[in-house]
Amino acid sequence: MADTQWQPQPGGSLTGTYQQKCSQLKQACHTDLSSDIKERTFTLLGGNATLLYVDGMADAAQVTKYILFPCQTAPAPREGCDLYDHLVCSVLPLGVVQRTYQTDSALSALFGGDALMVVDGVDGVMILDVKGYASRGISTPSDETVIVGPHEGFTETLRNNLTLLRRLMRSPALIAEPISVGSKIPKQLFLLYLHDIAPDESVQELKRRIHGCNVDYVFSMGALEQLLEDQPFALLPQAVYTERPDRACSFLLEGQVVILMENAPYAMAMPAGLPHLLHAPDDSAMRWQYGSFLRLLRMFGLILALLLPALYVALTTFHPQGLPVTLMTSILETQSKVPLTLFPSMLIMLFVFCLINEAGTRVPGALGSGLSIVGGLILGQAAITANLFSPLVIIVVALSGLGSYAAPSYSLTLSIRLAQFFLLILSGLFGFLGLIGGLFLLLMRTSALTSLGYPANAPLMPKRPANPDDMLRFPIWRQRLRGTLSNPYHMDRTRGKMRAWDHRRKP
Amino acid sequence: MKLTQTATQVHSPSSQLHQRWEAYVSDQYKLSALSLLAQLWLSHSLFLTDRVSTPSYLSMLLILAPASALYLWTLLLSRQVKKDTGILTALLPRMLGRGLEWLIALSLLTDAVFLLCGVSSLLGDILPTLRHYLIAPLIALFAASSLMRNQPFALIRLAGFLFFPLLAGITLSSASALQEGSAAHFFPLLGKGASSICMGTVWLCGNLGSICLPLLMPGEEAALRRMRQKGKRRGMLALLACMLFSALISAMYTYLLSPYALSDAASVGMRLLMPVQISSSIPGWSLYVCALILLLLIAYSGSVSRCAAFFSGHCTKEKHAPDWLIAIVILFTVPCAVFYSHRLQNLLIDLLPYRIIPYLISLLFTSAGAAFQWIKARKQA
Numbered sequence: 001m002a003d004t005q006w007q008p009q010p011g012g013s014l015t016g017t018y019q020q021k022c023s024q025l026k027q028a029c030h031t032d033l034s035s036d037i038k039e040r041t042f043t044l045l046g047g048n049a050t051l052l053y054v055d056g057m058a059d060a061a062q063v064t065k066y067i068l069f070p071c072q073t074a075p076a077p078r079e080g081c082d083l084y085d086h087l088v089c090s091v092l093p094l095g096v097v098q099r100t101y102q103t104d105s106a107l108s109a110l111f112g113g114d115a116l117m118v119v120d121g122v123d124g125v126m127i128l129d130v131k132g133y134a135s136r137g138i139s140t141p142s143d144e145t146v147i148v149g150p151h152e153g154f155t156e157t158l159r160n161n162l163t164l165l166r167r168l169m170r171s172p173a174l175i176a177e178p179i180s181v182g183s184k185i186p187k188q189l190f191l192l193y194l195h196d197i198a199p200d201e202s203v204q205e206l207k208r209r210i211h212g213c214n215v216d217y218v219f220s221m222g223a224l225e226q227l228l229e230d231q232p233f234a235l236l237p238q239a240v241y242t243e244r245p246d247r248a249c250s251f252l253l254e255g256q257v258v259i260l261m262e263n264a265p266y267a268m269a270m271p272a273g274l275p276h277l278l279h280a281p282d283d284s285a286m287r288w289q290y291g292s293f294l295r296l297l298r299m300f301g302l303i304l305a306l307l308l309p310a311l312y313v314a315l316t317t318f319h320p321q322g323l324p325v326t327l328m329t330s331i332l333e334t335q336s337k338v339p340l341t342l343f344p345s346m347l348i349m350l351f352v353f354c355l356i357n358e359a360g361t362r363v364p365g366a367l368g369s370g371l372s373i374v375g376g377l378i379l380g381q382a383a384i385t386a387n388l389f390s391p392l393v394i395i396v397v398a399l400s401g402l403g404s405y406a407a408p409s410y411s412l413t414l415s416i417r418l419a420q421f422f423l424l425i426l427s428g429l430f431g432f433l434g435l436i437g438g439l440f441l442l443l444m445r446t447s448a449l450t451s452l453g454y455p456a457n458a459p460l461m462p463k464r465p466a467n468p469d470d471m472l473r474f475p476i477w478r479q480r481l482r483g484t485l486s487n488p489y490h491m492d493r494t495r496g497k498m499r500a501w502d503h504r505r506k507p
Numbered sequence: 508m509k510l511t512q513t514a515t516q517v518h519s520p521s522s523q524l525h526q527r528w529e530a531y532v533s534d535q536y537k538l539s540a541l542s543l544l545a546q547l548w549l550s551h552s553l554f555l556t557d558r559v560s561t562p563s564y565l566s567m568l569l570i571l572a573p574a575s576a577l578y579l580w581t582l583l584l585s586r587q588v589k590k591d592t593g594i595l596t597a598l599l600p601r602m603l604g605r606g607l608e609w610l611i612a613l614s615l616l617t618d619a620v621f622l623l624c625g626v627s628s629l630l631g632d633i634l635p636t637l638r639h640y641l642i643a644p645l646i647a648l649f650a651a652s653s654l655m656r657n658q659p660f661a662l663i664r665l666a667g668f669l670f671f672p673l674l675a676g677i678t679l680s681s682a683s684a685l686q687e688g689s690a691a692h693f694f695p696l697l698g699k700g701a702s703s704i705c706m707g708t709v710w711l712c713g714n715l716g717s718i719c720l721p722l723l724m725p726g727e728e729a730a731l732r733r734m735r736q737k738g739k740r741r742g743m744l745a746l747l748a749c750m751l752f753s754a755l756i757s758a759m760y761t762y763l764l765s766p767y768a769l770s771d772a773a774s775v776g777m778r779l780l781m782p783v784q785i786s787s788s789i790p791g792w793s794l795y796v797c798a799l800i801l802l803l804l805i806a807y808s809g810s811v812s813r814c815a816a817f818f819s820g821h822c823t824k825e826k827h828a829p830d831w832l833i834a835i836v837i838l839f840t841v842p843c844a845v846f847y848s849h850r851l852q853n854l855l856i857d858l859l860p861y862r863i864i865p866y867l868i869s870l871l872f873t874s875a876g877a878a879f880q881w882i883k884a885r886k887q888a
Binding site for chain 2: 311315318319321322323324430431432433435436437438439440441443444445447448455457460461462463464465488489
């Protein structure tokens with residue numbers, strides 16, 4: 001019963017008398033129970049008016065300066081002038097003043113930081129933009145640090161995030177469509193895309209999916225991703241996150257759709273796939289030789305992380321002919337002192353590594369370094385001294401851990417770790433058969449992955465016309481295509497040479 | 508369609524669609540080429556190495572001539588019959604109807620059995636601790652779980668992606684063994700004699716023909732119709748290149764192995780592993796084994812999915828075989844591999860080349876029909 005009372009009635013109208021509208025609104029927002037909802041009744045041009053706002057969400061100073069003071073000192077309207085028009089044109093010095101007849105939109109505005117004003121003699125309810133809630137200032141991105149490139153990151157405030165993007169892309173082509181998700185407590189989103197460059201199918205499909213999310217409340221961007229993705233059981237993510245406005249702009253320029261959400265300090269881009277997850281933000285800001293080298297290094301690290309533990313177990317347990325005799329002898333010598341066989345040792349060590357990593361992430365910053373010393377050095381050294389684990393196992397786990405840290409995306413790191421366990425178990429049970437069979441299975445699932453209906457790993461699997469900016473990063477002046485995700489009519493970034501001044505070569 | 512291209516023909520949804528079709532067909536050819544290569548590798552190690560002996564590479568080179576002649580003949584025929592399709596696909600279905608699809612499906616089923624037997628024998632040799640009867644079901648399980656739920660698309664994409672890395676891996680690892688070989692293995696130049704070479708050539712013609720001809724069947728027709736002439740030529744060139752590559756592999760095998768090194772009792776695994784067994788390269792062994800298992804697994808999955816597609820009549824891009832049919836095909840291949848024996852191996856080897864006979868008969872009929880049409884057209888003119 002209580003549930004239905006507080007929930008705004010969809011389509012409930014605010015069309016009665018002044019008293020009826022006031023009581024309807026007060027009842028809907030439980031002003032008697034919620035102490036932070038402020039109600040102020042005053043006289044306006046001889047009639048009554050009631051102002052409602054949420055303390056902390058709306059700026060009290062602005063309420064006094066731009067609403068209460070002008071209203072109480074307002075001049076009388078001219079003969080025949082509508083009271084609403086008079087208030088908007090001559091009394092209220094505010095940028096945004098709207099009128100609504102719907103209870104749900106009025107409540108949505110109220111809890112979004114606006115003030116509601118019910119005036120005797122004015123139809124509906126006036127929404128006055130006096131937002132002024134506390135928010136974190138723009139700061140350096142914590143998870144996507146770069147050496148070369150800007151150092152501004154998104155914050156939890158939707159308007160600030162939109163402004164950051166607008167500042168980078170000062171063009172009317174950047175469309176920011178507001179959309180909300182969640183039936184009980186709607187959450188504000190912005191769907192951003194470049195007009196003509198993002199294919200209409202992507203935009204419409206994303207809107208269709210967002211409208212089709214039948215949930216009461218979406219608490220985070222991750223939850224929204226799970227509601228929108230094509231294949232919820234896939235290991236790899238089908239959307240890419242960034243907390244950097246410059247990277248969000250690069251997604252927009254590729255024809256992807258970017259979603260900004262209230263209280264989310266990052267943007268999510270769809271469709272996306274493995275190539276997007278492998279790219280770091282400063283790849284494009286560096287010269288192409290350095291960018292390509294770093295990208296190759298990163299991919300080598302990921303392959304190491306994925307395959308090294310499984311390969312080590314398969315070779316030492318099932319296929320010793322694949323190892324040099326000296327190495328095999330050394331492995332057997334160290335392993336002979338250890339009570340556990342290689343496969344469970346490796347499994348336990350990988351698990352311990354993940355545990356240290358997770359504890360390091362959750363522990364307060366000041367304790368982080370202490371935990372690394374305890375976890376990495378002391379535990380590792382003690383385990384070797386006590387002959388619980390072979391030193392080679394620890395080296396293999398450390399190398400694979402190092403490789404997994406090379407992934408620019410945290411989701412990718414986690415999926416690599418899960419795949420690592422999967423391959424390790426298979427190779428521990430069936431040697432190369434398990435390793436190659438598992439790898440084949442993973443590759444098949446990866447190549448079948450789609451994001452918003454697009455093949456997620458294009459242009460690698462399947463091949464598509466694209467920028468030479470996938471495994472390697474070729475020079476900027478050779479990157480003349482937007483990519484497979486953009487509108488085919490606007491796929492070319494430019495016509496003619498990019499280095500038009502250079503007559504020595506033909507790029 | 509180079510990944511490093513800097514200009515594109517894509518300026519409309521239709522050209523985009525066209526390029527996607529082209530990429531799809533290209534990937535499909537790569538899958539076929541990988542299947543072909545896997546079967547060549549297997550059949551070479553099983554049949555040619557000891558039966559034809561030294562000049563097995565000569566047999567391989569000899570089949571290039573009949574293969575090219577066959578291709579030119581079908582091209583000529585199809586131009587006579589129908590102008591808009593330049594391949595055999597337009598002709599054979601007309602002669603045999605649905606029966607042709609079943610014929611191809613049966614041919615692909617034997618391919619799948621052959622490949623599963625090969626890969627399980629190889630794994631049986633390198634995994635002596637694992638129970639023999641577990642290997643084939645495990646491989647089948649990997650293939651089934653990969654192919655279920657409309658994954659044949661994924662297999663085609665994966666084959667396109669892995670084509671060059673796999674070839675490079677196998678070539679590099681085999682090449683690491685080259686220092687152990689000897690040019691003396693090429694002598695006597697005619698090995699066991701010209702009759703052996705001819706026998707090998709006939710066997711290869713039959714075997715390769717029955718593998719290659721289904722590639723030109725209705726499944727690809729729908730896709731190829733949307734492509735430019737360039738695409739068709741490229742597809743055939745890929746096959747030709749694959750055969751040349753196989754000839755090189757064959758020559759390499761001869762260079763590495765003494766013609767009489769293998770006994771009749773040697774298993775498929777032993778034969779397949781021979782190039783790296785004699786090599787002193789340690790990483791080469793792992794690379795070779797992993798690449799070979801992956802190649803055989805892809806080829807096996809490809810044969811299974813195509814076989815199921817032909818059985819169900821869904822041999823176009825839009826539709827793939829239902830999961831239950833894929834499961835049935837896989838279930839059929841598993842007992843053959845579990846109860847794999849020398850007798851079955853010999854039976855398969857003897858059976859494989861004869862699969863070409865129905866194709867040749869239908870080709871003959873088609874030729875007669877085309878000649879009749881041509882004469883009729885000339886009379887009318």
